[in-house]
Amino acid sequence: MRVSQTSLKVGELATGQDLTIPIFSLKAENGSAPNVYIQANVHGAEVQGNAVIYQLMQLLESYTLRGDITLVPLANPLGINQKSGEFTLGRFDPITGVNWNREYLDHKLDIAAWYSENQSLSNDEIIHAFRGNLLESCQARLNSEWGVTTGHQQAVLLQSMAHKADIVLDLHTGPKSCKHLYCPEYDAKAAAFFSIPYTLMIPNDFGGAMDESVFCPWWQLIEFMGTKGREMEIPVSAFTLELGSQENINLDDALIDAKGILAYLSHRGVITEKVEPAMMARHACYLRDYKKYHSPLGGIVEYQAEVGKPLKAGEPLANILRLDLYGSDKVLTPLKLEQDCVPILHFASASVYQGTELYKVMTNLFEI
Amino acid sequence: MRVSQTSLKVGELATGQDLTIPIFSLKAENGSAPNVYIQANVHGAEVQGNAVIYQLMQLLESYTLRGDITLVPLANPLGINQKSGEFTLGRFDPITGVNWNREYLDHKLDIAAWYSENQSLSNDEIIHAFRGNLLESCQARLNSEWGVTTGHQQAVLLQSMAHKADIVLDLHTGPKSCKHLYCPEYDAKAAAFFSIPYTLMIPNDFGGAMDESVFCPWWQLIEFMGTKGREMEIPVSAFTLELGSQENINLDDALIDAKGILAYLSHRGVITEKVEPAMMARHACYLRDYKKYHSPLGGIVEYQAEVGKPLKAGEPLANILRLDLYGSDKVLTPLKLEQDCVPILHFASASVYQGTELYKVMTNLFEI
Amino acid sequence: MRVSQTSLKVGELATGQDLTIPIFSLKAENGSAPNVYIQANVHGAEVQGNAVIYQLMQLLESYTLRGDITLVPLANPLGINQKSGEFTLGRFDPITGVNWNREYLDHKLDIAAWYSENQSLSNDEIIHAFRGNLLESCQARLNSEWGVTTGHQQAVLLQSMAHKADIVLDLHTGPKSCKHLYCPEYDAKAAAFFSIPYTLMIPNDFGGAMDESVFCPWWQLIEFMGTKGREMEIPVSAFTLELGSQENINLDDALIDAKGILAYLSHRGVITEKVEPAMMARHACYLRDYKKYHSPLGGIVEYQAEVGKPLKAGEPLANILRLDLYGSDKVLTPLKLEQDCVPILHFASASVYQGTELYKVMTNLFEI
Amino acid sequence: MRVSQTSLKVGELATGQDLTIPIFSLKAENGSAPNVYIQANVHGAEVQGNAVIYQLMQLLESYTLRGDITLVPLANPLGINQKSGEFTLGRFDPITGVNWNREYLDHKLDIAAWYSENQSLSNDEIIHAFRGNLLESCQARLNSEWGVTTGHQQAVLLQSMAHKADIVLDLHTGPKSCKHLYCPEYDAKAAAFFSIPYTLMIPNDFGGAMDESVFCPWWQLIEFMGTKGREMEIPVSAFTLELGSQENINLDDALIDAKGILAYLSHRGVITEKVEPAMMARHACYLRDYKKYHSPLGGIVEYQAEVGKPLKAGEPLANILRLDLYGSDKVLTPLKLEQDCVPILHFASASVYQGTELYKVMTNLFEI
Incomplete structure (x- = not known):
């Protein structure tokens, strides 16, 4: 196992310089486990996720990988580099005001029509075909005849990477905040693995965020299939981890959260070795x-x-x-x-x- | 007829000072015609509407009013006073990024239930009751136990005034723009009265703007009543007028648009005197x-x-x-x-x- | 003794609303002691000084005043109310970029000429005449034929109040900061009274700040008089107190600093009662x-x-x-x-x- | 003759990406004429100078060069790429508020001491030695033990290139502005060559701008030498050209100004061919x-x-x-x-x- 680095172009500045994001990839030695996508710093001031990715990459050097892991720190170059006064004005596009975490594509699929065409497929085939459908939908959006906005282009490029994975972690922070987790209700058990004391159980409503953009279409599909009498587990997991306060990094604390992520990945079989979750009280409430x-x-x-x-x-x-x-x-x-x-x-x-x-x-x- | 002035408190600043908006009222001498609500400058840099209201108030001194007119210039004190560099950063809330013209309340009424309860009412009673319903819904929102955001409070206070009127004009401008009009499809004929060469015909979708917040609930109600076999005209008219470019006022040009508005008000009987619309080519397209x-x-x-x-x-x-x-x-x-x-x-x-x-x-x- | 409140108009916003600052005055029962001017929050995010003024006003209710005290919290309404993202962008004028604390008037007096005309005066007359000169110079600046900038107008209005006092305290904070004091070298002993562990000893260079705008002209005058063989103490004291970090208020900590100020005022005889300075280590360095x-x-x-x-x-x-x-x-x-x-x-x-x-x-x- | 391109690194962003500026060089076929340095867009919204450089580079392909020309468009990548709302917030550093055109180094040379050491040199040697002195002073500033600010680093790097040239043109625009020229009083005749109707004659005061940073030290030196009875012409020319309004480019208008620059360069012998200045009325006033x-x-x-x-x-x-x-x-x-x-x-x-x-x-x- 070793980390390889590439770079994704997500835009161009007025001076002509490319906006790029570093991409780190770790390949499974044996690929039977879920693939993982982890991004950080989509809100420009929420930098702690980078430190967590740093610690996680270092930890992973000592583990045996069964699934591929893609790590995308510094995922919003425009937002990260945008100061207004001493602080980073990285929560929304400075031109339009649109929240960078509300720019992901709402596929607005006709689930009934799609399933009707594909119902003869096996579960694995369904997953393969539906994932392809999501990726094509992203691609079509990016190729729109009239172009797409700066923020939407970046978001849909990130989303395309996320759709290829089975486990998606979007690392954020609050303003002045304790750690908390956005967890879809169907995946409630996952909340017990991260080093995070508070969890929000969220329903199947698309509000524009990365995690929702990943799990909502699958959740809709699986629910629809259920109405047709076909039970299947939702094959993707997507969470937003809020890792403390913005405008702050702390490497020691990052190590704690990296280990929490490792515990979840261990539970999911992405690493062979057993990593136990932290012993701690964990509480949750519903989003409402x-x-x-x-x-x-x-x-x-x-x-x-x-x-x-x-x-x-x-x-x-x-x-x-x-x-x-x-x-x-x-x-x-x-x-x-x-x-x-x-x-x-x-x-x-x-x-x-x-x-x-x-x-x-x-x-x-x-x-x- | 004479203009009376009051003031509406819409918020408080960090220093404790009130955010207030001037309100001008002209009372009908004989109240049989529709009531009118006109606001300007909800986007902070879009100042020309103030000049139009100025010219309109001066013109109206010479006409006979049959409906009440409420004029609300400078309708967003926070946005108007917010500079970033030399320009006015008035398009969105500087804290949240939310567009000031996407803050109006989506009533999300259960139209079927409401109509079922009120179907025995006469048309006039329907209008009275439904208007009351909209106003109560605004009031309930403002009294929310957990409070409301700065922008939402301002918007819903403005919206409450607009719901009381039959004709609502929201005066905006584009960035670098020619004049154009947002006109709901059901009211297409109105576009021939304003001094505006280009019109967008918009469907019944609520996107958060003032005009939509006013006509969408009525349009939904009347459409629903149609499905029940009861035909009725949509009793409100609401338009967004885009009066050229932002960061500019021109009093001569404002007079032209004030006369266009006067022509529409004359057509609607709000003033007794006949004012002809400007002779000009007018074109439109659908929003799509x-x-x-x-x-x-x-x-x-x-x-x-x-x-x-x-x-x-x-x-x-x-x-x-x-x-x-x-x-x-x-x-x-x-x-x-x-x-x-x-x-x-x-x-x-x-x-x-x-x-x-x-x-x-x-x-x-x-x-x- | 009681606090009376007035208000100072320092500008007008684009919407026409006045920019005003609250002024609190406490009158001496017996006016033999120095007069005091204390302001806070000239940098918009540096709010702790307001809390200190709050605590100080409450404390002063129990003491006997021998000098007048003027307290000016919230001294920069434009800066305090200016958000960009969640933070207060209050360090510089959003239009020009000029630091709000570099806007004070540099009198650029011809000290030699002034002293040559006034050398026959007694020390007390010198002080009276020179103070009058500074106030006239401020007034002339404000009445400039071509007008003055927004920031300069506010600053010179504040400065005019400060010139009337003998002791001037400007309450600031750093970004993420411990408490420290800017103290002119000639007044080094004063640093032992405030509850502040670190002091910067500053020379007689005008850089645009409030404290400098107050003491520099006097320091120049007294130094010049010294070259003519006339020794006199510099009759004003002016300090900038940096009371911790911006974007934070803490009432308990404010009480500590209010007591430190009280200790200094006691030392200077502004209150009759003896208030001892806090026992603490205090260190200093020169500005260089x-x-x-x-x-x-x-x-x-x-x-x-x-x-x-x-x-x-x-x-x-x-x-x-x-x-x-x-x-x-x-x-x-x-x-x-x-x-x-x-x-x-x-x-x-x-x-x-x-x-x-x-x-x-x-x-x-x-x-x- | 041909244009060669290099790139200057002037800083690093928070994401780690380099801030770079493109540099275009044209080498003289025969180097007896003055060398030229032209930069544009130091204020981020003042983009028209880029268009002028574009037109000038194209024109120069047809002329015979006797001096080297260095062209530096897009000279402030941070400022150019900084939006706040729709406009470019490029006039000052978004963190500090410092005007990007007030960041150049004030050499604060001890002219008397320097000349006393170098008075035995010939005029040409004086020029060579003094230029070397300026360049060393820039270099020493950049190598400061405690580092330098983002804006100062960029400015002094640009200034170092400018000090190597004999003719320096800094291309700016006003906000909403007609064309005007900042011209040092000693070089008043130069104003008759540019396609610019209004000229400001400026004295020998350093205010932080590029043109001043270039000519002030030389002007001081030559004036000082004059007091010692040694007459010499100021060997550098430096101007700020204000080429209309910000937030606008117009290639046709840029051609007019490129030709005006060419007329000046022709007058100075930088190109062999004769280019006549535009026939137009030109007026001036003193900066006061x-x-x-x-x-x-x-x-x-x-x-x-x-x-x-x-x-x-x-x-x-x-x-x-x-x-x-x-x-x-x-x-x-x-x-x-x-x-x-x-x-x-x-x-x-x-x-x-x-x-x-x-x-x-x-x-x-x-x-x-």
Whole structure:
């Protein structure tokens, strides 16, 4: 086993320079296990995934591979290199405002028609044919007569690589955040392997993200087949791992998450050796119970509730300082929530408009 | 008749200052005609609508009003005041990237259920009840337990005013653009009154814009009633007027468009006096024939095709200069389209990435 | 004693709204002590000074005032409200790029001529006359026939208030920073009163900052008078307090710094009561020994050296991760410095261009 | 004669990619004439200079070269590729706010000391030695122990190339601007060769721009030598050409300016063939008579005065629309100037804060 490096051109800058992404490939010694695709840093400020890929590549040197692994760090060169002030303005296309993680292709397949044409195929043949269909659909989009946008081109090129894999991991971070995992409901058991304490169980709705772009079409197909009396497991797994806060890398912490990924890959047989998941409490909630709390007023914020730490109803969440109102009881507004929750992330800045998304919290958690 | 002024609070800044929008009201002397709502400058750089409202208010001093008119210029204080470099970065929320004109509420009403409950009502009662329903739905959204985003709050407050009117005009501009109109297909005849040469006929799809947020629910309701055998005209009219280029005001040109609006209001009986529409050629195409052409390469652009002027297939559209390739035949790439069109707008900057939306063009035009 | 509030208009936005700053005044019961001017948040993201002013105003309720105190939080409404992505882009004017703290007026007085005209005055008369001169010079600048820039207008309005005081404190923060103080060399002893462990001793060079704009003209005058054989103490004190990191407020920590300020004001007799400075080690270096270390390469940064903690030559400063170079020894570049230092602040983002100012460090420190 | 191409690395991005600038060289067939350095697009949105270099390179194929010519288009890759919204945010470093054209090295030479050491040299030797001194000073700056900033590194690398030439042209544009030239007073006659109607005669003050960085040290040296009784012509010429408006290229117009440059090069003997300057009126004023007019209020602007067209005192300059003040006489404020002038450029956006630099105008013009 050894890492080979290539490069993917995803665009051109105004000066003519190519936008390129480094691609690292590890080939299976014996290819019976699922293939894996891991990308990082699609949001420009969310750099920790690169460190995780770095640690993972180093770890993998000592393991026996049964499936191919493709690793794509620094997956958004335009976003990563885009500063506005000291920070990386890498969450959306600076021209259009479109979130880089909402640019993936919605195949909008006619599943009924496709299955009707292909129902005589075996399960393996179904998988092969449907995957080909997804890849062709990506290719057709890229070849569109009128061209495609900068962000869509990059996203669909990444998506094409992901469609070729059986396991897809998209490494992100929150703004100021504890670790959490987006996991499709059908794959809930996978959440027990990563070194991640909180999991969001997500339904089959396409919102534009990489993980959804991978699993939604398969989930739809398998569900449709189920209505026709043909049961089959969804043959792909796709997750978004939120590995802490943006604008930060930490190699020691990256090693912990690399080992968590290794534990999952071991469970899936991608490596021969047994790697045990970290012993830790893991909790989850359904996406519908993941709540965004918006600031009820503008002002300067003192964040009080720690991310990743359970917060009882009525306990202090944050203070809003409004010095223009000194002398009134509105100079300091303590904010509280009316139900128990775990704050998962909060806004990155200490000053907010009315309506700024202040905290995202999990409610109705359950152990997994 | 006289103009009265109030102010709408739509948010709070980090310093605590209120975000407010001026509201001008003209009351009908005799209220039998439709009520009118006109807003401008929801995209921060698209300022010409303010000049049109200015001219319109001055013109209206001399006419007899039969319907109430509400005029809302400067409708996005955060966007209008947001500079990045010399230009106004007013197209999307600077924090989230969300387009300010995609923030309106999608009511997602259960039309069948609503109609089933209200089918015994007369047409006028239906209109009254359904309008109340839309307003309540806006109000419920604004009162959401977890709060709403900055942009959504502003948009739904504007939308609530618009839902109270029968005629809604949202004044925008393109980047570098000729005048054009977004007109719902059911209201095609209205396009002959404005001083606008090009019209896009749009279907009943909600994409988040003001005009759609107003007419989509009504269109759905009336279509549904049609399937039940009850014919009724869609009782609201809503249009987006694109009045030239952003980052520009011109009072003379604003007068022309104010008169076009007056001609439409005259046609609708909102003013007693007869105002004839401008004599001019007017063409339209369906939204599906409105094409975005993306730059096939990065570089410096010489825009050659003029907006508003028909362009034959194969005629020069633009040149892309790539000085890094001097000495090769790629130093200057002439771009052409393969079909006849009218370029309606082009990108605002002379340098582009690969994939930048270079031109938007109408194809398959027809006279109206 | 009680706090009275007024408001200062410093500009107008494109929508017409005034830019205003809240001003809080506390009047001396007996005015023999120096007057004080304290401002905060001239850089939009540096919000902690507001919290310090909040705590200080609350503390002052319990003390006896002998000098007037003017407190100006939220001193840059345009900068504070300017977001770009999640962060506050408040360090420079978004249109011109000019640092908000480099906009103060350089009086460029002809000190020799002024003193020659006023040398017959007593020391107190000198102070009165020279102060009047500075205020007139500000006023003349604001009344310039061709107008003044947005940033200059705001700065000179603030500066005019500061010139009326004897003690001026400008509350800032660094990006990711420990607390440190900018102190003019002539006022070195003052550094022992604030709750701040590190002090930069600065010379008499005007670089555009508030503190310099206040003390430089006086320092020049007194030095010139010295060359004429007339010794006099510099009658103003002006400091910049850097109170930790930007994008953060913490009320407990603000209380510590409010008490440090109180200790200094007590020492200067502004309050009657004795407030002792915090017992803590305090070190300083000269500004020429304050070094900016620029990243020798582009990449993702793991900051290793903690701010405020002495670092020996050769100890780890930071790692630069360059995943595009995986497989070479350049994938991870450890950065070190060749001399002992105390890192005072580091860059706010984890990704850098070549040449980004990575760390600022004090060298050649001495105890004070 | 033929164009050869190389590339200059000026930095590294966060993703690790090099920032590079293309360099085109034309070698003299016979090297007795001055050497020439021409750069363009140091401000990212000012792209027309690239088109001029393109046309000039094509024209030069037909002429006989007596001096070497170095052409550097796209001279600021970071600035050119930096979008914020649709426009190029290329005027200042997005991290620091520093204007890219204020980053050149101020050599701060001790001219008296240098000349005292070198006074025995002949004129030619003086030139050779002083140029060497400038180049060493640039090199020493680049090799600074603590590193240099991103912008400074790029600027000093460009400056090093410029110091090697005798004639330096820096191609810029204004925001919305007519063509104008920055010409040092000692070189006033040169202004008659370019195809540029308006010239600013500038004194010997270093403000950070490329042209100044080139001619200031020489001007200081020659002036100092004059005080020692040794007369010598300033051996370098350096100009900034402002070739119209930003965010625009026009190849036809570029040809006109390429020919103007050719006329100057012909006059200087760089090409053997005679090229006559364009017949046109040319006017100039001193830099002290170049006035910036700042908006006295915030609002929406209708620019009325055309750039490049004389404006009498009292004639309309611009209107400020303040719709929030409808009903008062402040709804529309006509702006006028109190003296005759030629507006040279105006602000790029139609909405302004109070204090925005609205127009720059020449006063006290004279024919040249």
